[in-house]
Amino acid sequence: MDVRVPRLTGPGSTVAARAGLAVLAATALAVGCTGGEGAHGAHGAHGPQEPFRPPAARALDEYATKLRAAYAQRVAAAKRWGLKKVPLVAPPPPEDKPVITFRKGFEVHDGDDLPPIFTTVPTKDRVVFLTIDDGDEKDPAFLRMMSDLKIPYTAFLSDYLIKDDYGYFRKMRDRGVTLNNHTLHHPYLPGLSYEEQRQEICGMQDVMEEQFGRRPTVFRPPFGNYNRDTLRAAKSCGIRYAPIWDEEVYADHWEYREWDRSLHPGDIVLTHFRGRADWNGTMPDVIRRFLKKVTDEGYAVARLEDYL
Numbered sequence: 001m002d003v004r005v006p007r008l009t010g011p012g013s014t015v016a017a018r019a020g021l022a023v024l025a026a027t028a029l030a031v032g033c034t035g036g037e038g039a040h041g042a043h044g045a046h047g048p049q050e051p052f053r054p055p056a057a058r059a060l061d062e063y064a065t066k067l068r069a070a071y072a073q074r075v076a077a078a079k080r081w082g083l084k085k086v087p088l089v090a091p092p093p094p095e096d097k098p099v100i101t102f103r104k105g106f107e108v109h110d111g112d113d114l115p116p117i118f119t120t121v122p123t124k125d126r127v128v129f130l131t132i133d134d135g136d137e138k139d140p141a142f143l144r145m146m147s148d149l150k151i152p153y154t155a156f157l158s159d160y161l162i163k164d165d166y167g168y169f170r171k172m173r174d175r176g177v178t179l180n181n182h183t184l185h186h187p188y189l190p191g192l193s194y195e196e197q198r199q200e201i202c203g204m205q206d207v208m209e210e211q212f213g214r215r216p217t218v219f220r221p222p223f224g225n226y227n228r229d230t231l232r233a234a235k236s237c238g239i240r241y242a243p244i245w246d247e248e249v250y251a252d253h254w255e256y257r258e259w260d261r262s263l264h265p266g267d268i269v270l271t272h273f274r275g276r277a278d279w280n281g282t283m284p285d286v287i288r289r290f291l292k293k294v295t296d297e298g299y300a301v302a303r304l305e306d307y308l
Contacts, residue, residue, distance in 0.1 A: 085296070087149060088298070090127050090303075091125055094125070094306075094307065097307060098122040100116050102118065111228060113235075118241075120246050120267050120268060123265055125266070127266065127300050128266070128268070131155075131304065137283055139275055146287070155169065155273075159207045166211045178216075181204045184204050186222040190226065217240040218304075219241070221242060224245070230242075246258065249286060250281075251280050251282065251285040251286045252289070268304065271290065
């Protein structure tokens with residue numbers, strides 16, 4: 001029987017793909033691998049005929065063809081955007097979501113029922129999560145790059161920076177990016193009263209609903225600063241999670257929260273919507289630096305909301 005098994009040793013292969021191929025291959029062998037002339041080619045009234053391939057074998061071929069085509073597209077995209085390695089593909093989202101709790105040392109008094117502050121998602125998957133804050137830089141090349149490379153990310157937006165071009169972030173939303181709450185004016189929240197904090201957070205919820213069609217359940221406090229009132233206010237506005245970050249990437253360097261200066265499974269990485277006016281590089285430069293380290297260390301980029 002003519003069964004061609006695709007090579008799955010490239011950087012884009014995944015456990016799910018290998019499992020799928022194994023099932024199809026086993027089915028093909030069970031259904032169609034028989035001895036005799038019919039298994040190697042038949043002669044009919046009009047001469048030699050195509051070898052018979054049962055449905056499972058044809059499905060295996062089609063699946064392999066799709067995998068090769070998808071990988072070829074990723075190779076081409078990586079080359080277009082100046083990447084030396086093809087970014088790895090994240091595994092499927094977990095069916096059983098991890099339990100998210102406060103990071104140790106980041107708790108607030110009587111905060112058991114409040115949105116947890118965390119820097120890493122508990123998972124054994126070799127994935128990290130890219131989050132991008134504020135909304136000042138609105139670089140069309142960044143949108144093209146992320147769509148072309150199919151890299152998931154989460155945006156945390158502040159109204160005072162995005163209100164001059166809500167349309168840019170609607171394009172982002174339409175590409176499947178989750179847009180989340182980062183307050184109206186990006187203040188130092190612990191310096192405000194409970195009611196003032198609530199206005200900053202709930203007011204941004206109103207903007208998000210009006211401009212993008214949904215009220216987020218995920219919120220990041222500006223500068224990563226918060227107190228119990230911050231989380232009480234956030235909960236009253238419909239927020240369930242308050243992630244901050246474990247690493248931060250810039251156009252020309254990384255910064256780390258942990259002493260080992262390395263990535264860990266489930267780490268949340270921060271960067272900002274900034275360009276040459278603020279940094280030594282563009283947003284595509286930031287993404288190239290981010291993807292180089294992530295890929296070199298054997299991590300894929302996953303979508304944060306898939307783990308919440």
